[in-house]
Amino acid sequence: MNFLRYTVFLTAVLLPVLLVSCAAQRGYRLPETHPALHELGERREFCTKCHGFNKEPVDFERYNHTSLFTDSHRLVAYQDERVCSICHSQSFCSDCHATRVELKPSIKNPTENYRRVQHRGDFLARHRIEARIDPTSCFRCHGNPKSAQTCQSCHG
Amino acid sequence: MPGCCRYLLIFVFGLLLLPPITCWGADLLVTSETILRGFDRQVENGKKLSAVPAYEYLQIDYRDIGLSGLSLHANGWGRGNLGDNFNSDDTAGQLLHAYLQYIPASRDYLLRAGRQYIFEGVARDSLDGIYGKAYLTPAVTLSMFAGSPVALDTSNGRQGDLMFGGKLTYSKAGRYDAGISHKYISDNGSRHEESLGTDVMLQLPGNVSLLGHSALNLMTSDWREHSYELRLPFKQFVFQPFLQYYRYEDYFSKRSNSATPFRFLQGTDNVLTVVGTEAFWYPSEHAECVLKFKNYEYDQRFGGSQLYTLLAIWKWKILSEVGAEFGRMQGSDSENRYYQGRGYFYWNISPGFVTGDVMYVNYDEAIYTKNSSLFTSVGGGVKFLKDALSVKLSFDYSNDPYFDRDYRWMLKLNYLLDKKFAGAARKN
Numbered sequence: 001m002n003f004l005r006y007t008v009f010l011t012a013v014l015l016p017v018l019l020v021s022c023a024a025q026r027g028y029r030l031p032e033t034h035p036a037l038h039e040l041g042e043r044r045e046f047c048t049k050c051h052g053f054n055k056e057p058v059d060f061e062r063y064n065h066t067s068l069f070t071d072s073h074r075l076v077a078y079q080d081e082r083v084c085s086i087c088h089s090q091s092f093c094s095d096c097h098a099t100r101v102e103l104k105p106s107i108k109n110p111t112e113n114y115r116r117v118q119h120r121g122d123f124l125a126r127h128r129i130e131a132r133i134d135p136t137s138c139f140r141c142h143g144n145p146k147s148a149q150t151c152q153s154c155h156g
Numbered sequence: 157m158p159g160c161c162r163y164l165l166i167f168v169f170g171l172l173l174l175p176p177i178t179c180w181g182a183d184l185l186v187t188s189e190t191i192l193r194g195f196d197r198q199v200e201n202g203k204k205l206s207a208v209p210a211y212e213y214l215q216i217d218y219r220d221i222g223l224s225g226l227s228l229h230a231n232g233w234g235r236g237n238l239g240d241n242f243n244s245d246d247t248a249g250q251l252l253h254a255y256l257q258y259i260p261a262s263r264d265y266l267l268r269a270g271r272q273y274i275f276e277g278v279a280r281d282s283l284d285g286i287y288g289k290a291y292l293t294p295a296v297t298l299s300m301f302a303g304s305p306v307a308l309d310t311s312n313g314r315q316g317d318l319m320f321g322g323k324l325t326y327s328k329a330g331r332y333d334a335g336i337s338h339k340y341i342s343d344n345g346s347r348h349e350e351s352l353g354t355d356v357m358l359q360l361p362g363n364v365s366l367l368g369h370s371a372l373n374l375m376t377s378d379w380r381e382h383s384y385e386l387r388l389p390f391k392q393f394v395f396q397p398f399l400q401y402y403r404y405e406d407y408f409s410k411r412s413n414s415a416t417p418f419r420f421l422q423g424t425d426n427v428l429t430v431v432g433t434e435a436f437w438y439p440s441e442h443a444e445c446v447l448k449f450k451n452y453e454y455d456q457r458f459g460g461s462q463l464y465t466l467l468a469i470w471k472w473k474i475l476s477e478v479g480a481e482f483g484r485m486q487g488s489d490s491e492n493r494y495y496q497g498r499g500y501f502y503w504n505i506s507p508g509f510v511t512g513d514v515m516y517v518n519y520d521e522a523i524y525t526k527n528s529s530l531f532t533s534v535g536g537g538v539k540f541l542k543d544a545l546s547v548k549l550s551f552d553y554s555n556d557p558y559f560d561r562d563y564r565w566m567l568k569l570n571y572l573l574d575k576k577f578a579g580a581a582r583k584n
Contacts, residue, residue, distance in 0.1 A: 094273065
């Protein structure tokens with residue numbers, strides 16, 4: 001019942017928003033898609049190579065996939081996930097961020113070693129140190145009841 | 157399988173059965189990843205069994221179905237065991253997303269319905285429901301979502317589970333972005349989580365930019381997190397100093413369906429402050445040198461800890477690179493200290509490639525009587541059928557506190573079907 005109530009509420013709010021939106025003054029609109037990733041090849045991409053260093057309409061320099069981008073991409077993604085979604089479909093993000101994936105990204109894509117993903121190598125042994133030092137980095141992905149099942153098999 | 161997943165699957169695959177002739181300009185993209193792994197599994201009495209799990213990841217993107225701007229996106233995975241039983245279940249799987257999306261030609265708004273991942277400020281959750289985003293004015297964007305959170309279906313079913321929220325963003329391209337977001341989740345009818353967040357980007361003089369995120373736990377009325385970073389480019393260098401602050405009482409969860417370590421940490425009343433920097437040096441178009449430093453300070457329990465990482469990468473052609481890394485985790489206690497070294501290469505020899513990866517870690521204090529670990533991986537692949545099919549094979553070796561001279565292999569087949577029906581044109 002709650003779900004129905006909130007769905008009706010959301011629809012009632014969204015409809016006027018869409019009408020206002022349609023009448024809004026036109027500004028820059030992000031494209032829906034970039035050339036597909038498979039057309040770019042397997043590599044870390046520096047967006048500025050093609051898009052340059054202009055800050056408008058999008059500051060692509062922030063989205064350059066540096067060698068540490070896997071560690072630190074969350075802040076730019078929080079800012080505007082639409083820029084990410086131009087190139088990456090939800091399935092790309094799901095490899096790490098889904099509610100339940102059995103294969104860690106380091107296992108699923110072992111030959112993509114340039115991505116420097118967190119769980120590679122001895123992480124099962126090292127995670128006890130990493131988790132003591134900064135447990136917030138574990139909770140960010142393993143904090144919901146479904147993804148916490150990975151932890152619960154050993155930790156309860 | 158939960159009822160809603162069943163309905164979603166029927167809905168999605170029903171749509172797929174629509175004959176293409178009814179669609180004008182439809183564009184179908186099917187991505188299949190078939191993975192076969194092999195490794196030994198040690199069971200009681202030291203006996204070893206061979207596990208050979210087979211995985212299938214399937215993604216479907218079907219654009220302009222019957223109506224320009226309407227598209228269907230679905231993705232899921234499944235696993236079956238060909239060798240001995242693995243993870244106590246013979247099979248497993250999950251529908252990760254399956255939604256219909258509508259974006260008009262003007263791209264003034266976006267609507268989605270179905271299972272989807274919501275990524276809006278404090279909301280980073282999988283949802284069965286609806287989502288909308290619209291440009292209200294050139295500077296103001298509003299997004300809203302509501303539905304049932306997927307992550308809670310293991311917690312006494314989905315009755316009374318609800319999630320809703322949204323984000324309002326005010327931005328001026330090249331100057332600033334400021335967003336405020338909200339998320340509410342109820343589990344079995346009771347309030348489970350509620351957060352309010354802010355996101356900010358500020359472009360400062362000298363090409364300097366500030367990026368940040370703060371989150372307020374509305375259940376405890378205190379800050380969960382502050383994360384801010386500066387970006388300071390200078391000639392061939394880029395410096396990215398950052399500050400992160402976490403209050404464990406407000407960040408972690410003490411709910412019974414949370415993992416035990418997180419419930420314990422929630423009660424410790426600890427505060428973690430991380431200060432550090434990433435420094436990038438690009439001496440040429442082919443080279444990348446990186447230094448990373450992080451200092452961890454705690455209100456309670458541990459003394460300060462430091463992480464040092466030095467990384468150098470050389471790209472000798474467009475898809476080929478070699479890298480070396482050295483790192484030190486200097487924890488306050490010997491059990492939290494280790495040295496880490498890594499080297500890797502990715503060599504593109506079109507239509508194939510070869511990869512190698514070596515990682516060595518030395519722990520200051522032994523873990524299960526082992527002071528070090530060694531991981532190596534070699535791999536290769538080749539593409540066929542105008543790059544639509546790629547075959548990848550890799551072998552891994554591990555000798556560490558958990559795996560004693562352990563060998564693993566993996567065969568991966570990636571298949572891509574990109575089918576354009578009459579009148580279709582890929583939007584770029």
